[in-house]
Amino acid sequence: MGKSDNTELTKKARELLRKQVDRKLAAALETCVRCGICAESCHYYVADPRPEHVPAYRAEKLRQIYRGLFDPIGRIAPGWVGAVPVSDQMLDSLVETSFASCTMCRRCTVNCPMGVDNALVVRAIRSLLTATGRAPEMLEQLAEAAIMREEGLEYIKDLFLEQIAELENELREKVGDLKARIPVEEQGAEILYVALSGAHTILPASVLFYATGTSWSLSLFEAANYGVFLGDTPRAKRITQRIVDEATRLGVKEVVVSECGHAYTTLRWEAPNWFGKPFPFRVRSLVEVMAEWIEKGKLKLDPTRNRLAVTYHDSCNLARNSGLIEEPRTILNACVTDFREMTPNKQHNYCCGGGAGLVALPEFSEQRLNAGKPKVKQIKATGASIVAASCDNCRHQLGELNEHYEMGVEVIGLAELVVNALVLDKGRVPGKEPVVAATV
Amino acid sequence: MSTVETSAAIAAIVGAVVAVVGCAWHVRWMFSLPFKGDVATAKGSASKGVMYAYTLGMAPWEKESTRRHMVGYLRGVLFHVGIFAALVVFVASPWATVIWPSVRLLLAAVACLGGIAGLLGLAARFGEHNLRAISTKDDYFAVALVSLFVLTSALAVLSPSAVPVFYVVSAVTLVYLPFGKVRHCVYFFFSRFAFGVFFGHRGVIEGARSQ
Numbered sequence: 001m002g003k004s005d006n007t008e009l010t011k012k013a014r015e016l017l018r019k020q021v022d023r024k025l026a027a028a029l030e031t032c033v034r035c036g037i038c039a040e041s042c043h044y045y046v047a048d049p050r051p052e053h054v055p056a057y058r059a060e061k062l063r064q065i066y067r068g069l070f071d072p073i074g075r076i077a078p079g080w081v082g083a084v085p086v087s088d089q090m091l092d093s094l095v096e097t098s099f100a101s102c103t104m105c106r107r108c109t110v111n112c113p114m115g116v117d118n119a120l121v122v123r124a125i126r127s128l129l130t131a132t133g134r135a136p137e138m139l140e141q142l143a144e145a146a147i148m149r150e151e152g153l154e155y156i157k158d159l160f161l162e163q164i165a166e167l168e169n170e171l172r173e174k175v176g177d178l179k180a181r182i183p184v185e186e187q188g189a190e191i192l193y194v195a196l197s198g199a200h201t202i203l204p205a206s207v208l209f210y211a212t213g214t215s216w217s218l219s220l221f222e223a224a225n226y227g228v229f230l231g232d233t234p235r236a237k238r239i240t241q242r243i244v245d246e247a248t249r250l251g252v253k254e255v256v257v258s259e260c261g262h263a264y265t266t267l268r269w270e271a272p273n274w275f276g277k278p279f280p281f282r283v284r285s286l287v288e289v290m291a292e293w294i295e296k297g298k299l300k301l302d303p304t305r306n307r308l309a310v311t312y313h314d315s316c317n318l319a320r321n322s323g324l325i326e327e328p329r330t331i332l333n334a335c336v337t338d339f340r341e342m343t344p345n346k347q348h349n350y351c352c353g354g355g356a357g358l359v360a361l362p363e364f365s366e367q368r369l370n371a372g373k374p375k376v377k378q379i380k381a382t383g384a385s386i387v388a389a390s391c392d393n394c395r396h397q398l399g400e401l402n403e404h405y406e407m408g409v410e411v412i413g414l415a416e417l418v419v420n421a422l423v424l425d426k427g428r429v430p431g432k433e434p435v436v437a438a439t440v
Numbered sequence: 441m442s443t444v445e446t447s448a449a450i451a452a453i454v455g456a457v458v459a460v461v462g463c464a465w466h467v468r469w470m471f472s473l474p475f476k477g478d479v480a481t482a483k484g485s486a487s488k489g490v491m492y493a494y495t496l497g498m499a500p501w502e503k504e505s506t507r508r509h510m511v512g513y514l515r516g517v518l519f520h521v522g523i524f525a526a527l528v529v530f531v532a533s534p535w536a537t538v539i540w541p542s543v544r545l546l547l548a549a550v551a552c553l554g555g556i557a558g559l560l561g562l563a564a565r566f567g568e569h570n571l572r573a574i575s576t577k578d579d580y581f582a583v584a585l586v587s588l589f590v591l592t593s594a595l596a597v598l599s600p601s602a603v604p605v606f607y608v609v610s611a612v613t614l615v616y617l618p619f620g621k622v623r624h625c626v627y628f629f630f631s632r633f634a635f636g637v638f639f640g641h642r643g644v645i646e647g648a649r650s651q
């Protein structure tokens with residue numbers, strides 16, 4: 001972490017902030033009236049009700065800098081409006097505020113009478129910290145690794161294809177068809193499916209693509225975008241560019257993103273803004289595609305194969321930030337016999353505490369597990385044995401909450417539940433074993 | 441008109457000019473900044489989202505937070521209704537004597553309740569530890585000043601002798617408006633607009649969702 005003198009740091013902070021302040025951020029910085037009624041909308045505050053966990057408190061940290069740099073009163077009488085000069089110490093203190101104490105879930109935004117977008121403010125803080133060399137090392141490394149994967153693709157491609165060939169064997173066994181494939185670099189495929197690292201995001205989707213006879217190709221890249229968590233738009237754009245190039249090269253009509261909250265929000269909503277235009281292909285989540293298959297009768301499902309009580313955790317990115325609200329319910333109502341809603345749910349759901357890169361940061365695991373308390377309470381209240389979640393970060397966090405708070409539930413993705421309920425042609429069900437042990 | 445009355449009236453006019461020019465500056469500044477709405481194909485309607493943001497979205501029952509803090513929220517609403525009444529009194533004050541007594545009484549009652557709501561809000565800001573932690577000196581001063589503005593408007597509409605005092609308080613309030621927290625009255629519209637566009641376009645707001 002480089003130390004610089006305050007004059008230089010102030011100049012840099014001013015430049016960085018000036019670059020970031022658009023009409024939305026200016027509105028978020030100027031509109032808050034410090035009424036405090038957003039407090040209980042934040043899972044951090046619900047878990048541990050102290051002033052530092054009030055959403056407006058976090059946003060005030062950037063406002064203190066902003067007022068000192070841009071507000072005339074802040075410059076003349078800083079104490080009057082709470083302006084604070086930029087210093088190394090003050091920026092260092094923002095690392096925990098922005099990377100460990102806010103998942104940018106926007107629950108406070110939908111609960112703010114003024115509509116203040118505190119998540120946008122926290123993103124601006126992250127951006128400032130990343131640009132001044134203060135971002136958590138792990139996020140930096142993961143973002144770099146994604147970029148290096150493209151640069152070194154020729155060296156890792158063979159290994160990747162070998163791994164996929166192994167998965168393909170599993171798929172064949174599961175569907176009982178030696179011709180079943182996991183296509184990679186399939187020119188002219190209709191769909192480019194972008195998974196995450198780990199077979200659990202590839203295999204269930206492959207079964208479903210097989211069952212529906214979909215023309216698809218598995219992406220060489222992962223959907224995760226750690227540049228977004230860093231608030232580093234150029235790097236986030238670079239990471240996205242790999243997928244855009246691949247989709248364009250293959251000429252696909254659609255890019256389907258695995259069950260992942262931030263990856264979907266990034267590719268569906270944020271990335272087109274960075275490129276300044278909509279993509280020449282459609283972007284959907286696997287959740288939307290599965291819901292459409294079910295609505296169109298393309299999947300034959302036997303919900304009695306998922307008899308245990310299931311509840312659904314709405315990922316903040318998918319529900320509150322992307323409007324994927326009814327699709328998961330269409331899926332669950334078709335593939336399980338006992339679906340129980342959490343309260344609150346849909347766009348009002350509590351964040352699980354694992355978003356915005358938190359699950360990748362072991363140094364903040366204590367804060368993360370603590371912030372998950374409201375989610376634990378919600379899950380327990382449903383009495384469900386299975387928690388379905390359409391986001392890998394959420395699943396990771398829910399899994400840890402499950403262990404830490406001894407909830408005794410099983411955490412799985414929607415695609416896995418659908419595959420469990422799937423009946424292939426002539427009444428066959430995929431594989432001898434279900435994808436996960438979710439049936440009784 | 442006495443010298444005091446004339447000076448107070450001039451001060452009030454100067455205050456009004458500063459407030460209008462100041463607010464216009466803030467509006468102009470906001471429009472000079474880029475507004476980046478989502479360019480991706482919509483899942484809902486941004487315009488319906490904006491409509492919601494300015495109307496139903498402000499209803500006290502619409503949000504968990506306002507349901508939970510119903511008393512505080514309604515206190516704030518009452519305070520703002522009082523501010524509107526005070527502004528009406530300010531604009532209509534030269535013709536105060538020809539306004540129907542019943543209308544004057546109504547304005548005074550609304551302003552009085554609004555002013556009291558403002559003072560109660562101020563007390564809450566002093567008393568509640570969360571609010572204390574997020575408040576600046578400007579927050580206390582602004583609420584106190586505007587409450588005074590609202591309360592003196594109630595006096596002015598009932599008794600012409602209180603008009604000069606109301607004008608002086610108005611002058612201070614209006615001059616301060618573009619510089620302190622009160623300027624959120626301008627930014628509020630931008631913030632709710634951005635809220636409506638964001639959640640409407642993405643189909644998060646129920647009434648704005650595509651079928």
Ligand code: SF4
Nearest residue numbers: 032033035036038112
């Ligand atoms: S963010 Fe909204 S709800 Fe929270 S203190 Fe600010 S204005 Fe009030």
Ligand code: SF4
Nearest residue numbers: 042102103105106108
């Ligand atoms: S965005 Fe979410 S985590 Fe961040 S302050 Fe708001 S409610 Fe809390």
